[in-house]
Amino acid sequence: MDSFDDVANDLSSVENGTDNDEEVEEEGEGEGEGEEIPVANVVSDYNVIIDALPSGVINDLHEISKRMVGAGYGKECSLAYSICRREFLEESLCRLGFTGDGKASVGGLSDDDSEVEIDKWIKAINMAVRVFYPSERRLCDRVFGYSSGTAAAADLSFMEACRVSSMELLNFANGIAMGSRAPDRLFKILDVYEAVKDLMPEIEVLFADQYCLFIRNEAVGVWKRLGESIRGIFMELENLIRRDPAKAAVPGGGLHPITRYVMNYLRAACSRPTLEQVFDENVVPPVGVDRSLSSSSPLAVQMAWIMEVLESNLEAKSKIYRDPALSSVFMMNNGRYIVKKVKDDELGSLLGDDWVRKHSAKVRQYHVNYQRASWNKILNALKLDNNNLSPNVASKGMKEKLKIFNSQFEEICRTQSTWAIFDEQLKEELKVSVGGHLLPAYSNFLVRFQNIQDIQKYADKHLKFSVEDVEARIDGLFQGTAVSGSGRK
Structure with missing residues (x-):
């Protein structure tokens, strides 16, 4: 019987397409050192399977793995196999521009960099989950076979091959989730959340066995933390509105910048259908919200609550004006702007006609107050x-x-x-x-x-x-x- 070292060397040599002799090693020594890995163009159709190795090589690997598993070296065989395949996966992701250097997890990305890196990450994780990992799963099954005696080795090999790259991809998303909850990060986090959400069905199928369960659980955890981060951003938005000081009055009782910022922000946020799902996961409404909205969706309740906080802030700002008529003009301007932004938009569909009528009546009352x-x-x-x-x-x-x-x-x-x-x-x-x-x-x-x-x-x-x-x-x-x-x- 061959020793483990001999068989492991044979496995590595066959997968790399070479014989294990010194002459070949010397010829390949130093090959590729210092070369920059080119970045590949990303495909848009993920319905493909990669045959990473020729059929003849796969047949040879199958014979080697069968001998090693039969000799009691199943784990060692999986380790030798997975090291080679792991390097292939990491290089493939690198060609897509994803380096997995962990910057996102420590907040090491600037705003400009993060947008670029998130875009690269989205392309990389889609290719990994929809093309690379299914191809690796298929290759593992062909190399180790489908028998009950080799199934565990196939599952272990697949996990070890995918473990590092999958965790790097998930760590990036987790870093985004654990980063700052500044309102301007909402849309970047939504992009990451949507990418993970869309891939969860594939992840649950790919990583369903006992060895891969921790990868699936981590993906679910990252998905939930991204949702928590998105909801936390709206809490931070509330706090920012509350803390916005009533300093200098807006000349002429015109629109306050905070009104334009908040309403444009909410309109843009509600244009993302995913946001409703994020808030459906959290059924606890904000304290003090209008009870007439209690039967509405959690997202509608959240939007109404933020606008209620905004209106309270504007009322405090209106008191800066010494002239009561100008104070009413200020509230009329900002109230009318809020209603216009809600009507004929997704916000209007969320909040309903009753909300629009109620706030239009408020604007009319400010008009009456101005007249008086x-x-x-x-x-x-x-x-x-x-x-x-x-x-x-x-x-x-x-x-x-x-x-x-x-x-x-x-x-x-x-x-x-x-x-x-x-x-x-x-x-x-x-x-x-x-x-x-x-x-x-x-x-x-x-x-x-x-x-x-x-x-x-x-x-x-x-x-x-x-x-x-x-x-x-x-x-x-x-x-x-x-x-x-x-x-x-």
């Missing part, structure tokens, strides 16, 4: 007395009212011409609403004023605005810039 704070004093000044007063008393009272109107109207128009309304439709609605209340009241006042005895000779002195002038000044309201800071609308 800005124009009620002027409208009160234009109210006509029905008492039968003497002409002199009536004339004096009307002139005083007109003086108050002129002063207040001039001040409001001067101030509010610099205020901002981001939405053109809302801007027109406000102007129409102001004109609808003010113009009839002012017209009636002028008719009464001009009918007072002996008032005509003083009319030019007291009448500063015609009805047309008032209408033109109303049309000049809200000319300020509505968007503060930079970013997408």
